[in-house]
Amino acid sequence: MDVKTWWARRIDRHDWLGLRLTLAALAAALILIPFSVIAMLVVSRWEPLRALDQRVAEALYTFARARPGWVDAVQTWTDVFAPTPLRITVVLLAVLLWWRGSRRVALWAVTTIAAGGALGLLLKLLFGRDRPAFLDPVSSAPGYSFPSGHAMTAALASAVLLLMLLPLTDRLPYRRLVRAAMWAAALAVALGTGLSRVALGVHWTSDVLGGWIAGIAVVAATAAAFETWRGAAHRPITEGLREAQPATH
Numbered sequence: 001m002d003v004k005t006w007w008a009r010r011i012d013r014h015d016w017l018g019l020r021l022t023l024a025a026l027a028a029a030l031i032l033i034p035f036s037v038i039a040m041l042v043v044s045r046w047e048p049l050r051a052l053d054q055r056v057a058e059a060l061y062t063f064a065r066a067r068p069g070w071v072d073a074v075q076t077w078t079d080v081f082a083p084t085p086l087r088i089t090v091v092l093l094a095v096l097l098w099w100r101g102s103r104r105v106a107l108w109a110v111t112t113i114a115a116g117g118a119l120g121l122l123l124k125l126l127f128g129r130d131r132p133a134f135l136d137p138v139s140s141a142p143g144y145s146f147p148s149g150h151a152m153t154a155a156l157a158s159a160v161l162l163l164m165l166l167p168l169t170d171r172l173p174y175r176r177l178v179r180a181a182m183w184a185a186a187l188a189v190a191l192g193t194g195l196s197r198v199a200l201g202v203h204w205t206s207d208v209l210g211g212w213i214a215g216i217a218v219v220a221a222t223a224a225a226f227e228t229w230r231g232a233a234h235r236p237i238t239e240g241l242r243e244a245q246p247a248t249h
Contacts, residue, residue: 031220035147035213038206042129042146053204057132061201064138071138071200078196081189083149086157087113093164104226109160112222116156116215120149123214132201139200148203151194151211152218158186159219190215 041049064071090113097106129146143149162182169178194212197203 031213031217035210035217038210038213039127039146042127042206042210049206053206056198056205057201060199061132061134061138064199064201065136074196074199075139077192078150078200081150081154081193083117083153086153086189087117090157090160093161097164105164108222108226109164112160112219113153113157115222116153116218117149119214119218120147120152120211123147124149129204129207132204134201137201139202141197141202145203146207147210147214148194148197148207149211150197151190151203151208152215153211154193155190155212155215156218158190159216162186163219163223 038049064074090109094106094109097103097109124144124146127146128144131141131145165182166179169175169182172178190212194208198205198208
């Protein structure tokens with residue numbers, strides 16, 4: 001293979017697939033940099049990070065202990081947007097996409113959510129970080145702590161659902177307003193779910209940050225691979241539902 005020619009295609013602005021693939025792969029790599037930094041700080045038990053994690057955990061625990069109603073509300077949020085409900089939602093939408101004829105996008109969605117789950121479990125086993133421990137906890141969770149599986153899945157699933165659903169807004173009135181609401185909902189699910197884990201005392205702040213970053217990195221990486229698969233059609237992922245619409249003349 002001519003390496004020079006291969007690289008020229010990767011950065012040629014007239015080569016749609018090559019440039020898109022390069023940018024997507026670069027985005028995934030850049031996203032992984034902050035995750036790697038946090039992971040190294042966790043492994044090395046960097047004192048400033050440990051102190052920050054401990055202070056936030058203790059402050060939120062003290063706040064929660066005095067407010068049972070707050071704990072119930074946060075627990076409900078974290079249960080509703082737990083990994084299993086979010087994965088089921090993605091799979092159900094993927095089934096709809098498959099039925100409507102958008103089979104490659106459906107496969108991308110299922111592959112992405114499955115890859116995220118497998119990676120999250122592998123990372124937890126690899127780092128083996130203990131969860132926060134309190135004498136009288138307000139909530140509990142099994143397994144290791146880093147990265148947060150709830151935060152990772154919430155970020156990943158929110159991004160996947162957003163990419164698949166945005167095309168539905170093309171012909172809606174007030175399209176910009178609807179899209180802004182969808183973006184806000186996706187961010188609320190991702191951010192709220194991650195923060196709920198810290199609020200309940202079952203994760204450190206750095207666990208949640210690592211989960212968010214890892215989730216977005218998985219989406220970026222699978223999107224880069226997916227662009228290669230669909231490159232001949234010159235169709236981005238966000239055409240998932242649109243491409244399954246019957247043609248009009």
